[in-house]
Amino acid sequence: MRYQFSQKIDALQPSAIREILKATADPSVISFAAGNPAPEAFPVEAVQKITREILEENPISALQYSVTEGYPPLRDQLTRLVKERYGIGRDFDQVLVVSGAQQGICLAAHCLLDEGDKVVSESPSFIGSLNAFRSFSSQLVGVQMEEDGIDIDRLEQALKENPNAKFIYTIPNFQNPTGITMSLEKRKAVYRLALEYGVLILEDNPYGELRFAGEDIPTIKSMDTEGIVIYCGSFSKVLSPGLRVGYVVAPKEIIAKMTVAKQSSDVHTTILSQMICERFLAAYDFAAHIAGLREIYRKKSALMIREMDGCFSPAVTHTNPQGGLFLWCSLPKGADMPAFCQKAVEQGVAVVPGSAFLTDESGNSDSVRLNFSTPTDEQIKKGIGLLGDLTKKLF
Amino acid sequence: MRYQFSQKIDALQPSAIREILKATADPSVISFAAGNPAPEAFPVEAVQKITREILEENPISALQYSVTEGYPPLRDQLTRLVKERYGIGRDFDQVLVVSGAQQGICLAAHCLLDEGDKVVSESPSFIGSLNAFRSFSSQLVGVQMEEDGIDIDRLEQALKENPNAKFIYTIPNFQNPTGITMSLEKRKAVYRLALEYGVLILEDNPYGELRFAGEDIPTIKSMDTEGIVIYCGSFSKVLSPGLRVGYVVAPKEIIAKMTVAKQSSDVHTTILSQMICERFLAAYDFAAHIAGLREIYRKKSALMIREMDGCFSPAVTHTNPQGGLFLWCSLPKGADMPAFCQKAVEQGVAVVPGSAFLTDESGNSDSVRLNFSTPTDEQIKKGIGLLGDLTKKLF
Numbered sequence: 098m099r100y101q102f103s104q105k106i107d108a109l110q111p112s113a114i115r116e117i118l119k120a121t122a123d124p125s126v127i128s129f130a131a132g133n134p135a136p137e138a139f140p141v142e143a144v145q146k147i148t149r150e151i152l153e154e155n156p157i158s159a160l161q162y163s164v165t166e167g168y169p170p171l172r173d174q175l176t177r178l179v180k181e182r183y184g185i186g187r188d189f190d191q192v193l194v195v196s197g198a199q200q201g202i203c204l205a206a207h208c209l210l211d212e213g214d215k216v217v218s219e220s221p222s223f224i225g226s227l228n229a230f231r232s233f234s235s236q237l238v239g240v241q242m243e244e245d246g247i248d249i250d251r252l253e254q255a256l257k258e259n260p261n262a263k264f265i266y267t268i269p270n271f272q273n274p275t276g277i278t279m280s281l282e283k284r285k286a287v288y289r290l291a292l293e294y295g296v297l298i299l300e301d302n303p304y305g306e307l308r309f310a311g312e313d314i315p316t317i318k319s320m321d322t323e324g325i326v327i328y329c330g331s332f333s334k335v336l337s338p339g340l341r342v343g344y345v346v347a348p349k350e351i352i353a354k355m356t357v358a359k360q361s362s363d364v365h366t367t368i369l370s371q372m373i374c375e376r377f378l379a380a381y382d383f384a385a386h387i388a389g390l391r392e393i394y395r396k397k398s399a400l401m402i403r404e405m406d407g408c409f410s411p412a413v414t415h416t417n418p419q420g421g422l423f424l425w426c427s428l429p430k431g432a433d434m435p436a437f438c439q440k441a442v443e444q445g446v447a448v449v450p451g452s453a454f455l456t457d458e459s460g461n462s463d464s465v466r467l468n469f470s471t472p473t474d475e476q477i478k479k480g481i482g483l484l485g486d487l488t489k490k491l492f
Numbered sequence: 493m494r495y496q497f498s499q500k501i502d503a504l505q506p507s508a509i510r511e512i513l514k515a516t517a518d519p520s521v522i523s524f525a526a527g528n529p530a531p532e533a534f535p536v537e538a539v540q541k542i543t544r545e546i547l548e549e550n551p552i553s554a555l556q557y558s559v560t561e562g563y564p565p566l567r568d569q570l571t572r573l574v575k576e577r578y579g580i581g582r583d584f585d586q587v588l589v590v591s592g593a594q595q596g597i598c599l600a601a602h603c604l605l606d607e608g609d610k611v612v613s614e615s616p617s618f619i620g621s622l623n624a625f626r627s628f629s630s631q632l633v634g635v636q637m638e639e640d641g642i643d644i645d646r647l648e649q650a651l652k653e654n655p656n657a658k659f660i661y662t663i664p665n666f667q668n669p670t671g672i673t674m675s676l677e678k679r680k681a682v683y684r685l686a687l688e689y690g691v692l693i694l695e696d697n698p699y700g701e702l703r704f705a706g707e708d709i710p711t712i713k714s715m716d717t718e719g720i721v722i723y724c725g726s727f728s729k730v731l732s733p734g735l736r737v738g739y740v741v742a743p744k745e746i747i748a749k750m751t752v753a754k755q756s757s758d759v760h761t762t763i764l765s766q767m768i769c770e771r772f773l774a775a776y777d778f779a780a781h782i783a784g785l786r787e788i789y790r791k792k793s794a795l796m797i798r799e800m801d802g803c804f805s806p807a808v809t810h811t812n813p814q815g816g817l818f819l820w821c822s823l824p825k826g827a828d829m830p831a832f833c834q835k836a837v838e839q840g841v842a843v844v845p846g847s848a849f850l851t852d853e854s855g856n857s858d859s860v861r862l863n864f865s866t867p868t869d870e871q872i873k874k875g876i877g878l879l880g881d882l883t884k885k886l887f
Contacts, residue, residue, distance in 0.1 A: 098718055098719045098720055098743070100746060101604075101658075102604060102749050103602065103603055103604055103609075103628075104606055105602075106602060106603045106752065106753055109752050132557075134556070139552060139555045139556075141547075141551040141555070144547065144551065145544075148543055148544075148547055149543075149544060152536075156539065157534060157536070158734075160536070160539065160732035160733075160735065161732070161733065161734050162527075162728075162733045196736075196758040196762075199756065199758055199759050200757060200758045203756055207501060208498055208501045210498055211498045211500075214498075225755065225759070228755065228756040232602065232753060233498075297495075323493055325493055333557075337555035338555075338556065338759075339557060339762065339763035340762060341758060341762045348493070350495055354495075354497050354502070357501065360623065361504075361598055361621075361623040362595065362757065363592055363594055363598070363736060363758065364592055364594050364620070364736070367734065367735060367736045368735075369762075369764070369765070370764070370765075
């Protein structure tokens with residue numbers, strides 16, 4: 098039997114990252130390729146206690162069907178949280194609980210994109226989101242990154258040249274893959290341009306709480322007086338990714354459409370997971386927990402950068418993220434990046450080729466993504482040492 | 493701001509059932525409109541014990557990211573289960589864990605349907621699946637039901653007239669909404685016709701384990717020597733719908749595409765839920781648990797039918813399901829079914845209008861769907877009594 102798949106899915110490649118992760122199943126390989134929270138960042142005792150209480154006090158609710166919009170007490174907690182911590186939420190906004198921010202991105206794409214519509218995105222950007230956009234037959238328009246975020250002139254150019262652009266996709270904080278944070282000025286400019294060109298903004302902020310240096314910068318959604326920003330948040334980096342709980346804050350009309358799409362996608366998000374998140378927000382000191390996470394990632398990031406600066410060829414540069422899980426490492430211009438990644442794996446170290454994150458999959462990249470949250474300190478020291486030897490040999 | 497949604501989602505209406513369920517938020521209304529498992533069907537103590545053990549023995553795995561394909565020990569358990577209990581699984585098949593069977597349906601639609609492609613479906617059928625197909629801009633071709641399942645002559649006619657049909661969608665066991673079971677002869681005929689006309693079969697079997705009368709009939713997938721059947725199963729009716737765990741068994745090539753689509757949809761299914769399902773299968777007597785569920789639904793179904801036969805107008809007929817959660821109640825030909833539903837709600841009883849389940853949303857239906865799994869015995873007696881008075885008054 099020859100199967101005939103839909104064009105939109107047939108064109109999609111399996112995520113290069115997930116393929117590399119499979120190659121790293123060999124436990125002797127040190128992986129800087131993942132994006133997992135550090136194991137020590139999970140509040141294990143709290144989750145054990147909360148889960149026991151939920152299943153003792155309210156087992157039927159935890160196991161029964163629930164409403165698509167999300168567990169109402171969690172929606173209430175989130176409405177409070179995003180207002181208090183990020184200045185988000187106007188009268189016209191609503192919260193939808195989703196199965197991880199990835200589902201929020203996918204539902205937004207499903208609700209907004211007709212075949213051939215354009216999505217304007219930072220490039221490089223998160224491959225999971227880019228693939229979600231591709232899976233609805235849209236076309237990606239990539240805009241280059243600068244040290245302080247997306248290139249605003251090129252963004253305006255892209256909006257001018259693509260009148261059927263539906264939205265701008267951005268990760269303003271500690272972007273995946275570059276670790277770059279968008280400046281306040283640029284956030285204002287992105288908002289102004291979106292208004293001017295009549296497009297929406299899809300603001301993805303999974304890492305925002307993981308700031309370990311510098312000052313918080315207001316979210317674009319906090320500036321959203323006109324109702325043009327769809328904001329995606331997540332519990333994956335602050336509580337647990339395995340629970341698969343994220344949330345979207347957007348104008349009610351948009352949330353209503355996303356709710357209809359979610360009904361036919363997975364009915365509702367795992368209710369036990371939602372109850373765990375709700376009780377964690379209600380009964381624990383969230384700010385103190387976050388402060389602990391920041392300390393973990395501050396140390397891991399500093400260790401990786403110290404080791405890199407100590408042993409990498411000076412021809413190789415890297416970003417200095419103020420938060421998040423990743424840094425972006427650029428080889429000398431014109432270097433054979435794929436060969437570098439291949440040699441690194443042969444030495445027992447996995448990194449992700451930068452080309453995986455381009456909006457144009459056939460484009461070239463001189464860079465690789467390194468993750469500092471998943472490996473242990475010992476793995477960071479050893480793995481960066483091996484990479485350093487390789488950079489000195491090659492560049 | 494006027495938002496411009498994608499055509500495929502803009503055309504979708506919120507599920508009529510979910511809207512009715514909202515109307516039944518009033519606790520004085522007796523609801524026969526839901527499709528929830530009976531609360532007494534949940535193995536609460538087992539889930540409490542299993543969950544405590546998982547979070548004590550293996551908390552990091554339960555909270556960390558996992559692979560898109562599903563928790564490997566659960567995939568192993570499922571491979572064994574579908575082989576032993578349903579004769580499913582050939583060398584070319586694989587198992588994918590999904591976030592409820594609804595996601596399996598949605599991923600199959602995403603992977604197979606280009607704009608304008610046809611889906612041939614039993615009509616009436618499950619609205620959640622019909623909406624998933626609609627959300628990918630496909631066109632539905634409805635085929636009438638008979639007492640022993642889909643009308644085979646009309647099915648062949650539909651396949652003849654629609655050469656761009658991609659698959660046949662069917663719920664062979666205790667169909668939602670009609671409660672009808674497809675005979676063995678018809679299952680063989682559906683398989684033969686699919687082969688002949690070069691279309692796939694999407695076999696949805698969420699209720700198959702809930703047989704409380706008659707003999708098991710082989711699944712269509714068990715006949716699948718040629719690799720043309722995508723089979724969807726679920727833990728929702730046998731363990732818990734709130735956990736959101738289902739599974740798909742299909743040829744490897746199809747599973748590979750669905751895995752790519754799932755990556756960009758929700759990355760993976762809640763891992764704690766998967767671990768709970770796995771341990772339940774591994775450590776408990778699944779057959780004995782199922783026997784207990786069947787007893788619960790046998791009694792509830794019998795009670796509802798006994799009460800209906802005792803007090804409904806003889807002009808109103810109903811199916812006699814051999815399993816599942818629903819029965820289908822037909823008013824006299826030409827009766828004003830929407831008015832009946834409206835009057836029923838005014839009397840304090842909610843049922844679902846049959847028109848909600850038609851492939852042609854503008855079509856007429858004389859029927860309503862009644863659910864016997866969610867209400868208590870007292871609610872069944874009282875609610876059926878009220879409906880009976882109404883049928884006698886009107887028909």
